[in-house]
Amino acid sequence: MSEPTANRLLVNPIECSGHGACAELLPEMITTDEWGYPMVDGRPVPPALERDARRAVSACPVLALRLVPAEVAPEARTGRA
Amino acid sequence: MTSPMTSAAHDEPWEEPLDPTARGVPGDGRRAARWLPRLLPRGTDVPEDLRAHVARYGGPPYRGAAQLLVGDVRAAGLTGRGGAAFPVHRKLAAVLDAARRSRYSRPVVVANGAESEPASEKDATLLWLAPHLVLDGLQLAAEAVGADQAILCVHAHRGGDVGIALRRALAERDGAQIDKVPVELAEAPPRFLAGQETALVNRLGGGPALPTFVPPRVTERGLGNAPTLVQNVETLAHLALIARYGPRWFRAAGTELEPGSMLCTLRRADGVSRITEVPLGTPLCDLLGGRDVEGTVLVGGYHGTWIPAGKAAALTLDSQSLRGAGASPGAGILITLPPTACGLAETARVARYLALESAGQCGPCLNGLPRIAGALDELAGPRPRRRTVEDVQRWAGLVTGRGACHHPDGTARFVRSALIAFAGELGLHERGRCSATSRKWFLPVPADPARTEEDWM
Numbered sequence: 001m002s003e004p005t006a007n008r009l010l011v012n013p014i015e016c017s018g019h020g021a022c023a024e025l026l027p028e029m030i031t032t033d034e035w036g037y038p039m040v041d042g043r044p045v046p047p048a049l050e051r052d053a054r055r056a057v058s059a060c061p062v063l064a065l066r067l068v069p070a071e072v073a074p075e076a077r078t079g080r081a
Numbered sequence: 082m083t084s085p086m087t088s089a090a091h092d093e094p095w096e097e098p099l100d101p102t103a104r105g106v107p108g109d110g111r112r113a114a115r116w117l118p119r120l121l122p123r124g125t126d127v128p129e130d131l132r133a134h135v136a137r138y139g140g141p142p143y144r145g146a147a148q149l150l151v152g153d154v155r156a157a158g159l160t161g162r163g164g165a166a167f168p169v170h171r172k173l174a175a176v177l178d179a180a181r182r183s184r185y186s187r188p189v190v191v192a193n194g195a196e197s198e199p200a201s202e203k204d205a206t207l208l209w210l211a212p213h214l215v216l217d218g219l220q221l222a223a224e225a226v227g228a229d230q231a232i233l234c235v236h237a238h239r240g241g242d243v244g245i246a247l248r249r250a251l252a253e254r255d256g257a258q259i260d261k262v263p264v265e266l267a268e269a270p271p272r273f274l275a276g277q278e279t280a281l282v283n284r285l286g287g288g289p290a291l292p293t294f295v296p297p298r299v300t301e302r303g304l305g306n307a308p309t310l311v312q313n314v315e316t317l318a319h320l321a322l323i324a325r326y327g328p329r330w331f332r333a334a335g336t337e338l339e340p341g342s343m344l345c346t347l348r349r350a351d352g353v354s355r356i357t358e359v360p361l362g363t364p365l366c367d368l369l370g371g372r373d374v375e376g377t378v379l380v381g382g383y384h385g386t387w388i389p390a391g392k393a394a395a396l397t398l399d400s401q402s403l404r405g406a407g408a409s410p411g412a413g414i415l416i417t418l419p420p421t422a423c424g425l426a427e428t429a430r431v432a433r434y435l436a437l438e439s440a441g442q443c444g445p446c447l448n449g450l451p452r453i454a455g456a457l458d459e460l461a462g463p464r465p466r467r468r469t470v471e472d473v474q475r476w477a478g479l480v481t482g483r484g485a486c487h488h489p490d491g492t493a494r495f496v497r498s499a500l501i502a503f504a505g506e507l508g509l510h511e512r513g514r515c516s517a518t519s520r521k522w523f524l525p526v527p528a529d530p531a532r533t534e535e536d537w538m
């Protein structure tokens with residue numbers, strides 16, 4: 001099975017309403033753009049941040065943020081490419 | 082008696098010339114394999130009927146079971162001709178794989194003839210002249226992935242005559258019982274996004290022609306949750322010929338890395354446009370009409386890249402060569418802007434169109450594209466502020482890779498390339514001047530933006 005470190009954050013930009021709640025909980029990996037939408041670090045989530053990442057995911061009011069195995073995350077949608 | 086269904090899969094075309102007019106032409110078989118066009122019948126502007134089609138190619142060479150065609154498609158190195166050049170065999174394999182896992186629903190194949198790019202005419206031309214080649218490809222792809230349903234989707238407005246011709250072609254095939262899988266003819270609304278594959282699947286499922294979030298990919302869970310293969314109509318036509326003549330034949334045209342040929346829509350500076358089929362790797366100067374062509378060339382349409390003609394003339398039509406100029410062959414659109422037009426004004430007008438065509442579903446796209454369009458309007462006018470270029474660059478960066486579809490990415494590439502290619506023009510505008518001498522717009526832009534939800538249906 002995939003190791004926890006292989007997970008990446010993925011935003012569904014159709015669902016995301018730019019609350020920015022995720023960025024507050026995981027500033028190491030999520031910042032917001034000038035319109036308030038999250039820019040997510042597309043690299044694998046380091047083990048030390050895995051817990052915070054899960055908290056950010058559950059804090060999203062519209063379930064737009066997900067933690068997915070790396071192979072599921074399309075490369076283009078990292079927000080920092 | 083040979084029924085069309087049993088024709089050999091690997092007829093070498095030089096024994097059975099693709100083009101009747103090629104008969105008796107001196108030269109060995111390998112030369113024959115390179116003869117183009119492969120897809121479009123020559124010297125006619127009416128649809129090729131089933132009888133003529135079968136006389137030329139034989140019937141669709143069914144393999145008799147799923148999966149059997151995948152190896153040939155892989156060996157041929159066929160990539161998608163709808164713009165993204167994705168390897169076809171990998172999509173076939175993904176659908177087969179998903180079908181094996183899902184068990185509930187059989188796969189669906191969708192032929193994408195939406196041709197939503199306003200500057201492109203190659204798909205409509207192919208569907209008009211050689212409908213049976215596309216329909217053969219659709220059947221063969223359906224067999225290859227074990228689909229029990231096939232849909233051919235065409236652009237609603239431009240499709241008037243094409244739609245009638247396709248209905249006739251489908252009736253002919255019905256009569257000849259040549260198809261294994263029933264084909265439904267559908268229309269995509271005349272929206273730029275309608276041809277994007279998740280938007281197309283969304284529409285075919287009864288929803289609006291708006292993209293949906295990936296994952297799941299449509300190959301995994303598409304129309305009615307079935308594994309869905311979406312291929313451009315030209316891709317399917319190539320597939321139909323690979324099934325007949327094999328990978329070696331296909332590779333006789335094109336480059337080692339990017340084999341085969343592709344249809345191109347060429348729009349010359351004098352306003353004349355034509356559809357042509359050329360091998361991948363063709364020097365752009367051959368397509369543009371010589372090395373000393375002037376002006377600026379748009380390679381790849383409205384998600385494409387502006388390149389100064391002099392520089393473009395040294396490139397070839399393949400990703401390898403074009404990558405260096407930040408471009409790709411895309412769906413084969415090449416437009417030469419006349420020196421009488423202002424590249425910035427033309428770009429601004431298209432950028433506005435692209436912003437209006439954004440579905441507005443994703444925050445960065447909803448916010449970024451209209452701002453980019455507004456900034457370009459300013460750059461297209463007299464004495465723009467200096468920081469406006471920086472704004473465009475920043476916004477282009479902010480929208481890239483952050484939408485549910487690649488519309489913002491393509492739009493950003495298009496406008497960024499304009500800032501480079503038209504830097505000289507920008508300098509003029511900063512001094513309150515403009516080089517344009519014609520007041521007529523050059524690039525085709527549809528007049529009617531979507532206003533209501535109905536416009537996406």
Ligand SMILES: Cc1cc2nc3c(=O)[nH]c(=O)nc-3n(C[C@H](O)[C@H](O)[C@H](O)COP(=O)(O)O)c2cc1C
Pocket residue numbers: 160161162163164165166167193194195196197198273274275276277278279311312313314316317486487488
């Ligand atoms: C905004 C947008 C518009 C598109 N329009 C078309 C189209 O009109 N026709 C088409 O074949 N592909 C279009 N595509 C590409 C499709 O999403 C998809 O990649 C293609 O149909 C797959 O077929 P192919 O691999 O045979 O090219 C579009 C993509 C985007 C992002």
Ligand code: SF4
Pocket residue numbers: 011015016017018019020021022023036037038059060061062063064065
């Ligand atoms: S919390 Fe959810 S809705 Fe809010 S910005 Fe983050 S992903 Fe978007």
Ligand code: SF4
Pocket residue numbers: 013274291292293438439440441442443444446447483484485486487488489
């Ligand atoms: S990226 Fe833009 S065009 Fe694509 S789905 Fe999102 S809002 Fe629509």
